[in-house]
Amino acid sequence: MGDLNLKTLTELRDGFRAGEFSAREIATSFNDAIVAARSLNAYTIETPDAALVAADAADAARASGDLKPLSGIPLGIKDLFATEGVDSTSGSNILRGFKPPYESTVSGKLKAAGAGMLGKLNMDEFAMGSSNETSAYGPVISPWKRNDGGNAALTPGGSSGGSAAAVSAGLAPGVTGTDTGGSIRQPAAFTGISGIKPTYGRCSRWGIVAFASSLDQAGPMARTVRDCAILLENMTGFDPKDATSLDLPVPQWEAGLSSDLKGKKVGIPKEYRIDGVPDEINAIWDRGIEWLKDAGAEVVPISLPHTKYALPTYYIIAPAEASSNLARYDGVRYGLRETPEGGNLDAMYSATREAGFGAEVKRRIMIGTYVLSAGFYDAYFNKAQKVRTLIKRDFRDAFRQCDLILTPTAPSAAFGLNEKMSDPLAMYLNDVFAVPASLAGLPAMSVPGGLDGQGLPLGLHLIGNELDEQGVLNAGLAIEERAGFTARAEKWW
Amino acid sequence: MSVTEKDVLHVAKLARLALGDAEIERMVPELNNILGWVEQLGEVNTDGVEPLTAVIDNQLRLRDDVVNDGDCRDAVLSNAPDAQHGFFAVPKVIE
Amino acid sequence: MVSDYRIKGETGEWEVVIGLEVHAQVVSNAKLFSGAATAFGAEPNTQVSLVDAAMPGMLPVPNRECIRQAVRTGMAIDAKINKWSRFDRKNYFYADLPQGYQISQLYHPLVGEGEVTVLLDEKDESSARTIGVERIHVEQDAGKLMHDQHPTMSYVDLNRSGVALMEIVSKPDMRSPAEAGAYLRKLRAILRYVGSCDGNMEEGSMRADVNVSVRKPGDEFGTRTETKNVNSVRFVMAVIEHEARRQVDLIEEGGTVAQETRLYDPDKNVTRTLRSKEDAHDYRYFPDPDLLPLELDDAFLDECRKSLPELPDAKRKRYELMGISAYNASVLTAEVETAGWFDALLSNDVDPKQASNWVVAELFGALNRLGVSIAECPVSPAHAADLLKLVADGTISGSIAKTVFEKMLESGDPAGAIVEREGLKQTSDTGAIDAEIDRILAANADKVEQYKAGKEQLFGFFVGQTMKAMAGKANPQIVNERLRAKLS
Numbered sequence A: 001m002g003d004l005n006l007k008t009l010t011e012l013r014d015g016f017r018a019g020e021f022s023a024r025e026i027a028t029s030f031n032d033a034i035v036a037a038r039s040l041n042a043y044t045i046e047t048p049d050a051a052l053v054a055a056d057a058a059d060a061a062r063a064s065g066d067l068k069p070l071s072g073i074p075l076g077i078k079d080l081f082a083t084e085g086v087d088s089t090s091g092s093n094i095l096r097g098f099k100p101p102y103e104s105t106v107s108g109k110l111k112a113a114g115a116g117m118l119g120k121l122n123m124d125e126f127a128m129g130s131s132n133e134t135s136a137y138g139p140v141i142s143p144w145k146r147n148d149g150g151n152a153a154l155t156p157g158g159s160s161g162g163s164a165a166a167v168s169a170g171l172a173p174g175v176t177g178t179d180t181g182g183s184i185r186q187p188a189a190f191t192g193i194s195g196i197k198p199t200y201g202r203c204s205r206w207g208i209v210a211f212a213s214s215l216d217q218a219g220p221m222a223r224t225v226r227d228c229a230i231l232l233e234n235m236t237g238f239d240p241k242d243a244t245s246l247d248l249p250v251p252q253w254e255a256g257l258s259s260d261l262k263g264k265k266v267g268i269p270k271e272y273r274i275d276g277v278p279d280e281i282n283a284i285w286d287r288g289i290e291w292l293k294d295a296g297a298e299v300v301p302i303s304l305p306h307t308k309y310a311l312p313t314y315y316i317i318a319p320a321e322a323s324s325n326l327a328r329y330d331g332v333r334y335g336l337r338e339t340p341e342g343g344n345l346d347a348m349y350s351a352t353r354e355a356g357f358g359a360e361v362k363r364r365i366m367i368g369t370y371v372l373s374a375g376f377y378d379a380y381f382n383k384a385q386k387v388r389t390l391i392k393r394d395f396r397d398a399f400r401q402c403d404l405i406l407t408p409t410a411p412s413a414a415f416g417l418n419e420k421m422s423d424p425l426a427m428y429l430n431d432v433f434a435v436p437a438s439l440a441g442l443p444a445m446s447v448p449g450g451l452d453g454q455g456l457p458l459g460l461h462l463i464g465n466e467l468d469e470q471g472v473l474n475a476g477l478a479i480e481e482r483a484g485f486t487a488r489a490e491k492w493w
Numbered sequence B: 001m002s003v004t005e006k007d008v009l010h011v012a013k014l015a016r017l018a019l020g021d022a023e024i025e026r027m028v029p030e031l032n033n034i035l036g037w038v039e040q041l042g043e044v045n046t047d048g049v050e051p052l053t054a055v056i057d058n059q060l061r062l063r064d065d066v067v068n069d070g071d072c073r074d075a076v077l078s079n080a081p082d083a084q085h086g087f088f089a090v091p092k093v094i095e
Numbered sequence C: 001m002v003s004d005y006r007i008k009g010e011t012g013e014w015e016v017v018i019g020l021e022v023h024a025q026v027v028s029n030a031k032l033f034s035g036a037a038t039a040f041g042a043e044p045n046t047q048v049s050l051v052d053a054a055m056p057g058m059l060p061v062p063n064r065e066c067i068r069q070a071v072r073t074g075m076a077i078d079a080k081i082n083k084w085s086r087f088d089r090k091n092y093f094y095a096d097l098p099q100g101y102q103i104s105q106l107y108h109p110l111v112g113e114g115e116v117t118v119l120l121d122e123k124d125e126s127s128a129r130t131i132g133v134e135r136i137h138v139e140q141d142a143g144k145l146m147h148d149q150h151p152t153m154s155y156v157d158l159n160r161s162g163v164a165l166m167e168i169v170s171k172p173d174m175r176s177p178a179e180a181g182a183y184l185r186k187l188r189a190i191l192r193y194v195g196s197c198d199g200n201m202e203e204g205s206m207r208a209d210v211n212v213s214v215r216k217p218g219d220e221f222g223t224r225t226e227t228k229n230v231n232s233v234r235f236v237m238a239v240i241e242h243e244a245r246r247q248v249d250l251i252e253e254g255g256t257v258a259q260e261t262r263l264y265d266p267d268k269n270v271t272r273t274l275r276s277k278e279d280a281h282d283y284r285y286f287p288d289p290d291l292l293p294l295e296l297d298d299a300f301l302d303e304c305r306k307s308l309p310e311l312p313d314a315k316r317k318r319y320e321l322m323g324i325s326a327y328n329a330s331v332l333t334a335e336v337e338t339a340g341w342f343d344a345l346l347s348n349d350v351d352p353k354q355a356s357n358w359v360v361a362e363l364f365g366a367l368n369r370l371g372v373s374i375a376e377c378p379v380s381p382a383h384a385a386d387l388l389k390l391v392a393d394g395t396i397s398g399s400i401a402k403t404v405f406e407k408m409l410e411s412g413d414p415a416g417a418i419v420e421r422e423g424l425k426q427t428s429d430t431g432a433i434d435a436e437i438d439r440i441l442a443a444n445a446d447k448v449e450q451y452k453a454g455k456e457q458l459f460g461f462f463v464g465q466t467m468k469a470m471a472g473k474a475n476p477q478i479v480n481e482r483l484r485a486k487l488s
């Protein structure tokens, strides 16, 4: 029975259904693994009892023949999701102790599908970061180490760093993530797992703490493409409580999985060959191209001319929206309150926010406030929204020539903690390949492609046309089958 | 466009952040760096281009005029740092 | 016609320029972006959803009825309805603003330019003024702060937070307190006709930001001040008078008017500075990314248009065409309840002119005396119509009608029953009338002499005596006829 926590979500589901093990055994295995892995700092809150309650319900359901799609599966939930009665803090001191009297639509759907909750997953504060180092709970340590004999602590990426580390280290068979500008895909790539951000509007944003509303999308992270498909089916769907939610039926993505790409055209955008990106990244990209050809796809060169401007566009729009979204953290209705002696309301606001937000969040609030302030709106925000139109148009044009786009997920493998914290721009560059799809609202996925020379995972990135999650998943599956990525971080924790 | 310490102070005031002196000092070059970098968007010709409004074609749905929410004061106040007599209490505001 | 309202200063006469931004609470069951109730006067924080309290991750979904009411209001002032509009966030921090921003419309409002025509003198068409409306946009109301409950704390009640408002922005087209007052009253009447706002200024359903500047006639606009949240027509007029005077005095003393936000203190009848331009908020408006653009289709707009009632101006014109005087028509259409009552009266086939005179003189007088509104009128339009018909067909005289109406007010009984019961029917029985006339003429032989000698004003005396003798029930026309015959 040992090592249930190292099985894939699909294996657990099928094994549980086949009676090979009980849901309680699954939950216990993960609960134990989580306790043993506290040094990774992947979870901010552990909820072993909640996992067991759901497991017992699943066992009972199996006995009575009432199985739900995710019966027996315990999941980790990113701390950005409101979970009823359980601390939901978005990795921030300003929400320390906040227990929402409500459950996010996405986590609620997963629970309604039978899933249990193992706990809340660490993350960059308010999802602002690419290394999980901005969390008020401290960084998540990647289970991966370089094979250079050194023992440097590496980042699992971010902002869904706790999510990525948990899946990678066997602390959850699947997790929720959110992706505003790469926060599912980059950490998935850094930790050798899969993760998909669906089309904007597929997942309800209701109950997910907002970072940048026009970009935020939830999505699953798990060991395999099939695992992701299973979770995605149980996370998405129309929600009348989110005015940007897409009123469309949820496709049967798992049933639709096929790695046969005959007739598919895969575009390779020339603008993603960037100076300074390590050769190994381009090498894995080239390997990915070969794998897709092998799966029957035709590979075509394409151009996304405004790629270069995606990151600066993002770093205007996202902070602008964030500066407004984070105005509600003011110490009045929930969360931290700091009242300086004799201070008035404004003094309370300023002291609360100064004490409650970390450096990166403040930096982005400052940028966002600045670009929206009197006299700068047109030059920054409106300009960025116009460039965003052009970026969207680039993809529209590209998808007239191809069905899918393949790129690397990130411009490097995982880096060491503290390596980039002092240089915000260098940190922002992590998402150079991920951000354009976010700006265009497109489905995109990272799947493991292989290891670099230091023994660290590298991800391949698939971008699909609007609503074509199936195409993305299928191409991901084709890569997964060919890459044969079975490497795991050796347990040191 | 160069950001000065005064600008940082002004923006911090708008954003209600009581930045310390060291933070302000650090933030001046940081913001200048980041803003200088995003200003490369100036190179892009956006004449006649509409700013993006909806990233995925979608219609704004409207809700029916039905009272189906509220009446949950306990939930509303459950996380309040200072709730008194059914209100949120804040330091006295003088108008 | 140019207003001749002038402020007299040391250096000559000054003209005042006025624009009003009226916030009108939309009539709806639920709030603009949540399903919480809007009713007035509930316990604190009981009409608050998690959306209204801006809990993390909560999202707005717009209420169709609020949009519909704003569109209908726009149509009622002949405004351009924008089929494509957007919600923007207006960012600022305040304890009554949970999100840290108000969802409003700056760049693309729902309703564009329209106009409101007012009569400065109800009897005089030539006193009409047309006041331009710049726009109407839809936005959230804020919560409420209570300052008097605790020595060092203010209390926040979010019941109003998120209630839908229409902000109706006029052009700077008004030139006197009277024009501003007339505009506000007319706007209020239109909103109430449309049913989009109850117009209850005491409960804060309507309040105005008053923009005032002064200039020498013919000069450019001066610098304006904005006095916020003035909540009665009288106060709006007082603010204008006060503010114009203050500005003129200031300028003539060599000062300059600061562009600033002011507050009105009705107890002291003064305005004072709330925020100077330097302290002015930088609202950092940008499109709300939680909401897609609002696109209205023709079916929606058609329904809005079809559901509009007859509006005050159209009704007034219709009344005038029925032969009702301009004054009566204006008074009868000023309030939607009055017009509704009068229309109900007309639907009973009464003579419009007679009916209008009766309503304006008798009914209004009675309501005034009783201190009740027309909605609380103890006499129904149908019963009133019966009374008028009894007069019209000669069953009772006009003076008996007054008596009958009093009894109707007291008892609530129909006119016919009262007339019957009290024997108030008018008589056209020439025999009975002749008999009384003969008796009176005989008893006043001297006066008959004088009359015949040319003192014709005595005719009225004979009429009066006859009517008195007949207890007011004689048909006055027949009395006249018979008297003339007998006296000739």
Ligand SMILES: [Mg+2]
Pocket (backbone or CB within 6 Å): C021, C209
């Ligand atoms: Mg105003």
Ligand SMILES: [Zn+2]
Pocket (backbone or CB within 6 Å): C023, C139, C167
């Ligand atoms: Zn307003």
